[in-house]
Amino acid sequence: MSAHEVGRVDEIPVGEGRTFAVEGRQLAVFRLRDDSVRALDAVCPHKGGPLADGLTDDCVVVCPLHGYAFDLSTGTETSGADLAVRSYPAQVTDGAIRVTL
Numbered sequence: 001m002s003a004h005e006v007g008r009v010d011e012i013p014v015g016e017g018r019t020f021a022v023e024g025r026q027l028a029v030f031r032l033r034d035d036s037v038r039a040l041d042a043v044c045p046h047k048g049g050p051l052a053d054g055l056t057d058d059c060v061v062v063c064p065l066h067g068y069a070f071d072l073s074t075g076t077e078t079s080g081a082d083l084a085v086r087s088y089p090a091q092v093t094d095g096a097i098r099v100t101l
Contacts, residue, residue, distance in 0.1 A: 017052035
C-alpha cells in the first residue's frame, strides 16, 4: 500500500467532492463539514455515474444518475442493493490530501 498526494484540501468546497486520477484509477475525494476527507472509486458500478458530482452528507454520497447511496467510509450501498465501490484511507496533512491505495 502506498500513499499518494492527490491535491489540496482547499480545492474541494466543504460538502462536495472532486475526482482525481491516481495510478490509472479515478478517485472521488469528498471534504466533509469537519474538514476530514473520504475517498471512494469515482464511478458508480450501476451505470457509471460520476460519484464526485453526487450529493453528500457526513455519511453517504448519492449517485447523481440513479440515486444509489454509498457509505463514505466503507463504499457499501446503503439500501441493500448488490453494489459497492472501493473505499480508500485518506487524510489531510498540512493542507495536502493523501490517499492510500
